Each structure stands twice: as C-alpha cells, then as structure tokens.
Amino acid sequence: MAPTAANTVMGHRESTPSSGGVVEVDRLVFSYPNPGRKPSSPILHIDSVKLFHGERLFIYGPSGCGKTTLLGLLAGVLEPDSGMVRILGEDLGQMSRASRDAFRAAHIGYIFQMFNLLPYLSVLDNILLPTFINDKRKSKIKRSPKEAAVALAESLGLGDQLHSRSSELSVGQQQRVAAARALIGAPEVVIADEPTSALDADRRREFLDLLFEQCRAVSAALIFVSHDRGLQTMFDRSVDLSELNRAVTP
C-alpha cells in the first residue's frame, strides 16, 4: 500500500534512510513539565509509529488521550523526555530548537482543528505565510509563490475569496485555506489535528476529498488525527492512539 503512484513520480526527492519511513517514532516518552504533578508521570508513551511516503495515516483517539501532544512532538514544537522522532530520516532530538523550527517550516504543513488563520491577513497572505517565514519552502515552488498560492486556492474552490479577509470566510472555507497553507511549497508531511470536527458531514467529505487530492498532487504523507471513527475507512491505515499510548490509564 505504501508506495503509491505519486511516490514513484516523486522519486527524485531527498533520499530517505534504508528504513524508508517519512516519519518514524521510536520509544517516545513525554510528560509536561508540570510542577503540580509528579515528574514521573508521562502522558505519552509510544513504542513505534511509522509513516511512508505519500501514505495517509488516520490516528483515532478520544479527547484527552494525547493526540495534540503527539502532533506537537511530531512537529518538533515539544521535546520528548526520551525516545526519538525522525522526519525524513533526521532526528528532531538532535537539532537545536531553532533548526527544528526551520525544519518544520520547510517540511511540515500543519492544520489546526479551527481558528487556523491570522484574521488580519487576506486569504492569499494566509496561504503564503509559510513562504514568508521560510526560504526553503519558497524555493521549492517553481513558479512565483503567489501563482502557486492562487493555483492551490483555485483547486480548493477558493478562487473568489483570495482577497477577502479571513474573518469573512465560513468555517469550511477557512479550513480549506488552512489546507492550502499547509500544502504550499510541497511539504513532505502534512499534519492535521481534527480539521473537520467543526464541519457537517457533507462538508467533511468534501474537505477530505480535496485534502487527499492535493496531498497526492505533491505526494505528501498525511497524518490525520480525529475522534471521529467514521472517517477511518478513507485512509490507507489507521491506529488507535489509546491502544498505542501506554501511558494512558483509563
């Protein structure tokens, strides 16, 4: 299942190590530095997760089982107590905080549950935000970033809203802008944190179809977290975080 058609097309990409995973998690332990709790009570303990090129992974988990924490670790915003997160073969733990930020900017697109957009920027500028922050992301775009953003917006059905302020959009439109922002500059990994939870069933389906289509177009691997099990059939693979996370004591 893993090597999709897109993957072969994108064979010229940066080489990945022999294990072949885009994302690899190995014996990951994390606890929040909370003075109220005992330091020895991790909220996340995951032995192994692996994601291949262009693969779509569904992570199911009820609220409070550490979904967002896991995504924070994968994105390199949080630092694990022990264990390892490897993206594109590079160990995030070995990087400095600044280079982790730069690495995230260059290789990871992130979609929040809601309120994804900077309300004071136009739709276009919101989509372009990663290219403002990171030059690598910008350099991966063959055309001008603006053209790429317009093309992306059009394929996500946002052609008419490019210059609207983000605050004028519906929730569904906002999530599509967020998807466009996550996908601009073709990052290898897209992480989505329950992006459809605020959408009704029809919109949810429509959004996922568009997201998949665009991920396929840039052959990005997708990690999609949700508490809505109904979606898991649409993915290549799914895991239950509450089973995966050994730290959870229900």
Place this chain on the structure above:
Amino acid sequence: MILRLAVSSLHNRLLVSALTVFSIALSVALLLGVEQVRTGLRESFSNTISGTDLIVGTRVGKLQLVLFTVFGIGSTPDNIDYETFDRYRNHPAVAWAVPFSLGDSHRGFRVVATDATYFEHVRHHQNRSIQFVSGQPPKGLYDAVIGHKVAEELGYRTGTKIVVSHGMSAGILDHDEHPFTITGVLDRTATPIDHTVYITLAGMEAIHAGWPANVPVDAGNHSTATRDVNHQRAGETGEGEIQIASITAFFLGLNSRIDTMRLQREINSDKSEPLLAIIPGVALSALWRGIDMTDSGLKAISGMVILVGLTGMLVSLLAGLQERRREMAILRAVGARPGIVVRLLLLEAAALTFCGLLGGLCINYGLLALGRPLLESAFGLVLPIRPPSVIEWAYLGVVWSAGILMGLAPALNAYRNTLVDGLSVRV
C-alpha cells in the same frame, strides 16, 4: 515581512491601537508641554532684560541689585553720583549708558525716572526693543510714559494726568502739586516694564526740588536734587535749570563684549565711589538656580506623566496578548521561531510608541500655536514655537526606548507561552 505582519496586526486591532497611540500621544504632548513651560519660564525670566552688558549700582548685594533694577522689587538706600555715571558713559569701552532713578510710585506701580536712551537701548526677549502703542518717550519735565499693564488696569491714555507719590504707597506723601501728563503708552513686553511708569530724571528732580534735603531722603530713598541757587523758586523750574545730582543705578552697553569682565572689575574697584557692577545673565541664572525647586518639580511631573502613558501601553499590549495566543500558535506551526514572535511584539510596541511620539508632537505644537497668545497675556509667559530642543529630543528618545522596553514584557511573556503552549492553545 515581520513588519508587514506587525502592521496588519495593529491595523486589525485599530481601535485599541489607536487608543493606545492616543494615550501615549497625550503623555508625550504633556511631557513636551511641561518641558516647554519649564524652559519658557526660565527664558522669560532671563529674558526680562537683554542687550545690557552690565548693571551698575551701589554696593548692595548682587541679588538685591538685580531685583530692584530688573524686577522692580525692593530698593536701595544709596545713590550714585551723577558725575560718576557721566565718567562711565564716556568710558572708551562703553557704547551706551542708561541712567535711572527709583523711589516714587503711582497707585502701586513703580515710577522709574530715566532719559530717552532707556527706550532706545533697553531690550527684552532676545533683543526685542520697547515699542510704543501710542505717543513717544517723555520729553518735558512733567511728561510720563506708562507700561501696558498700567494703561490696562488704570484705564489711562495719552493725555491723562497723574500724580506721583513718594515711596511705594499713595497718600502719604503725594507730589500732587506737580501732576504729570501721559505722553506715551508702551506695548506689551511680558516683563516688569509693563508695570512701570516712566518719567524723566529732570522730572523726578523737579518734584523733589522744593523739599528740605533731609526729609525726603529719610522718608524715601531716591535721588535728591542739589538745591543750588537756581532752585529757590521750586515748582516753576525749567528743565534747563535743573541739575541732576545722583541716580539709583545705570545700565551699560559695551562696544565689545570682550571688555565686559574687565570693565566690571574696573567698576567694582572704583576708588571714588563704592560701586557694584553685575552681568545680568550671570546674576539672573544665579537667581534662577535659587528657585530651582520649580524646575525639579516640573521635571518630576514630566516623569510621572510619561510613566502613566507607558503603563497604559503596557496594559493594552499585555491584555491583547491573551487573545493573541492563537495567532502565536499559528506562527509557530508554520515554523516561525519564538524569536520572530518576540520581534513581532517588540516591533508593535516600537510602532505604537513611534506613532504616539508623532501624535504627541502634533498635539503639542497644535496646542502651543493655539495657546500661545493666551499664555502670553495671562501669565506673561512667552513660549517660542521652534523645533524640539536637544533635551526634548532626548526625552522623545527615552520615551521610545522605554516603549520598546515595555514591549519586552509582553514579548517575553509570549515567548514563554509559545514554548509551553506548543501548538495547542488553552484559551
């Protein structure tokens, strides 16, 4: 890029940003205003007399000499021999000399006896000369010229007849047998000149001419006429017959300022008569230092005003921060380093303070332009409109730096938040 983010973000919170800017602007305007009043006070004070190089009087204290010659406060018991004055008037270093005598008054206003050179040479406020609203300098024996305030308060015009009293209170010893006629009214100077009645030296001699030498000298303290043979027919004396025996003090203007110190020494060590010469600028600033408390009081007010303005900004920045944690998380998610978040907030603080400074300057100069005439007429305070002084620029610089420093608090707060929040925002 960050600049663009900061600008858009501020624009998005336009009302709050504008209010913050406005509060800073008000503080800055007030700070500048207080500073301008402070320097204005000081300048009005030291501009009370200008263009005069030396003030010469009898050996009283320096302070006393300044007070009674420039501000019309107090008096001196001794007089200077007119011959001594004449000697210095003809001194090679001296360009002009203005003699004057004090001691009389008119309804609480001081009477100064002098000659036409006074109106020609005495200056105030950076070399502004004394202007006549109407009339001309006193020429005849019983001519008088009045200052602006005298005319205003007593309703006098040219032609009005007035009676001069001996000493500073009317009714005790009035020279009512010799009324004076007002021949001129002076324009406003915002100095003690406005509160003065000017007559001629000869006029002053004339009204005292018939008196026994010892009485008026003891009762008051002004020049006395030498009563030679010509003065037997007092009251009918013509100007030509009166000889001026002594004066209270005189002003000197020199050909070259370089000679000031030398001539001052020469006068102070005059063997023939005990004299005291002072440089007005030096004496005035010494006097100003004496009332330094006003100065530091105003400075303290400035400081507090700015503190209030900046605290307002800090509050609004910190308050805004809570609702902007989401924004910070988005920036972090697209790979912005925490440093960028910090810079964004610092930039906002800098921009807000900068706009506040500009606004403050506008408000300040606007109010200054509007309020200038009022200040001048109500308080005699002349505030010049000019570009900010070095110290005002320094204040603006300090406010700006302080504003950025204030921005550091929310910025560091945001930095901490971004590290703790990660990508989830618990709001």
